[in-house]
Amino acid sequence: MAASSDRNPPPFPATEEPGAGPSDMADGDSDEGEDIFSNPVAVSRGVSQPDRVNEEPPDLFSEEEEASSTPAKSNGVHSDEDNDLFAEAHVELSTDKPGSSDRKELSSSSGLRPASSFTQSPAAMQPTSLEQLEEDEAKDSFDVDVAVTNPEKVGDGMNAYVAYKVSTRTSLPMFRSKAFTVRRRYSDFLGLYEKLSVKQSLLGCIIPPPPEKSVVGMTKVKVGMDDPSSVEFVERRRAALERYLQRVVSHPSLLQDPDVREFLEREELPRAVSTQALSGAGFLKMINKASDAVNKMTIKMNESDTWFEDKFQEVENEEQQLRKLHALVDSLVNHRKELCGNTAVFAKSMAMLGNSEDNTALSRALSQLAEVEDKMEQLHQEQAASDFFIFEELLADYIRLLGAMRGCFDQRMRAWQRWQEAQSTLQKKREAEAKLLWANKPDKLQQAKDEITEWEARVTQYERDFDRVGMTVRKEVLRFEKEKAKDFKSQIIKYLEAMLQSQQRLIKFWEAFLPEAKAIA
């Protein structure tokens, strides 16, 4: 729906952007306080906002808008929106969810609101409405809940593998039932990723990557699952797979994908065989190949893409910093494990000293001290696990995700490349036609004309594709950023709460020891 053509939001190539995020603002808003929403804006919530589409195009890209709408921020009193704008929003949302909420189809249901109700460019956006939409989105994403549990070793020797229980609970009608469980192995997860990558990344989606393959880790497990490092490895993988699935199902487009449904529901999955390419190294290679292709491009993209350039740079920097942080946290984990070991050793030594001590009260106190130190060792152990499983893994996840995001950007570049190449081919065809005209060869002329028509169509198609990918990428990035902020916040809180509890227990231990020390005489 090209209704937006008369409204050209400043930074975007003014192509027919399918009316994306219906602006809830749009709804009640246009009449509502001009004072509040000086620039009525369509909220781009790539979420399943869908049919409330308004021909407000590009507010998909709330980023732009946020920047420009800071003055409006002060107006954005949450409560206003609550009452008026979003009353309807909820209704629409719930009916929307199943099925058609695919972003790409937004255009179809637009036209609900006459474009005329908006007199201004949708460029500016109301940040507060975003928050409201975030809440709505949050509601949506909990319609599907997945868990990965019960790792079990199946088989023996080098052919053994670990099977995980994948449980889903959902209220969505698209699934066969409300709760179901299947058993999956690691290669199944990889297989899912591959299928999704092939399909979705072409469109510019950020596909969450699963945890990397690890030959060393798995071999140890195959040999025997008992030692602490194997146990840790399996637990680490289980948690990572769970997070991977959770990210997949909370992504509205991916959730619609039949492969995802199949993965969650189907009893027996055909064995995924071509997962070689998706080992950690293979994955990286894929990304790097794309980057290389991009680097080899000689034609520079035009400047209307500063958003993309800037974002890409940001992403690269962030990835670098995250890697650095990851290494530091790893060092922290190791030092804590060291402390753990040293404390245990010290505790034993202290116990021996207590035994040697001939003053009874002091002897008892020293033994108590040894016990306290033993408990401290336990605390340090738990803290190290927390450091690792919560903090370090969070960073690892996002390093992978940022890599996926980079892949996304590269997809867009490829799309651009394709378009450019088509354009140059078209040019050549036209030149060929001209030559033919001049050389007066009417028979070949028709063919040339046909080819030109064909290529013209292609050019148009590729251009459309490019724009669409661009839009999707933008949406994805924004969604990703929000998810990331939420994710970090909740994980950090979890990490700190664990640390807090640990310190509280520490206090108890020492408080229990104090009277013993005072009793020395």
Add this chain to the structure above:
Amino acid sequence: MFHEVGGGGGGGGGGGGGGGVTDLTVRQGANQSAEEGASWLYTFIIGVVGLFVDLPPTMTSSIDESSKEKMRSVSVDLNHDASLLIDIPDALCERDKVKFTVHTKTTLSSFQKPEFSVPRQHEDFIWLHDTLVETEDYAGLIIPPAPPKPDFESPREKMHKLGEGEATMTKDEYTKMKQELEAEYLAVFKKTVQVHEVFLQRLSSHPTLSKDRNFQIFLEYDQDLSVRRKNAKEMFGGFFKNMVKSADEVLISGIKEVDDFFEQEKTFLLDYYSKIKDSTAKAEKMTRAHKNIADDYIHVSATLNSLSADDSTANKKHLEKLADLFEKLRKVEGRVASDQELKLTELLRYYMRDIQAAKDLLYRRARALADYENSNKALDKARLKSKDIPQAEEHQQHCLQKFDKLSESGKKELTSFKGRRVVAFRKNLIEMAELEIKHAKNNVTLLQGCIDQLKNN
């Protein structure tokens, strides 16, 4: 009589800094509050910075700069007797050498002046210790262990590494690491002053040792002692070492012990010594691991800050808060490490040395016993040969007297040593537990604050 303050009564890690993390630093007069002490010391850190040793050229303070650091006495307990009060109020550090200012206040007429100060080096203390050990008359006493040599090796090395790695970290990170190192230098410095001071104070509180002539010279003589030191070395040079070696053999070769008390003590001390030595080493490792974690926190905080600075999303504030928290946590962690060092590790270390001194007493007594037994044999031989009997008898009497004297004073010394040890352990264990609780409560407050901030955002 002896109120030993184990590893030093105060001096919780240097670099006090930030919010409310004050602790038992130094206390002298009643008016000296811990806070004052901490902040006062802190202002000297700046001056003290360059003075310790090689700083990378990029640091502003020159290597030759030396500044005085005023220190107050940390072991009040020992300095009871107004007739002879000793403390080390000042110490100066140049490169490797530490110059202590030994300050004496006395009412005793044996001294020339009622109050005076002299500069002394570590080697002077060692000289004093060795001469005391060599003095026959003191064979029945536990000679307070010599203070260990000031050792700035560890922080110096770290400072070097820091200088080399400067380019890889942010300015902020570098500054913080430097601060930590400065605090470490300061802690080492404080410890060494403390341990030298305690040595002197133990001497001054001992009824016999305080009257020692060499001790007096040490306190009073306003010239350089290095001449005397050289003479002493020539005389006693290898003797001490030999004594230690043979002493072990004597004890271990199982001289038949006549007294149950000493038999028990021997067993106890030998066993305890090896255990406490082990514990000391393990405690040191524990402390080091704590310090590593505190350092890690610095780096984590700095990187989080970088991430946050470049972040333009809602995540920015989360990262900022976390960075801030880690910075605060690392200060607490640093204090935990240094308090543990002082209260636990130093305690163990000091008593390890003290037990060695007690063992030395046992060795001497064992040697005296061996001498006595030999003299008996010699007397028997003389009686057999009817030759030189009176000398042999005299010699035997002499040995017996010596042995009895040693045994008597030894018993007293060892008994009071026990009491001293128990008191010191009690004090330090209580203080350590209290500090651990305090720091953990601090952590809890910090963590809760950050969690609340994040949740309310």
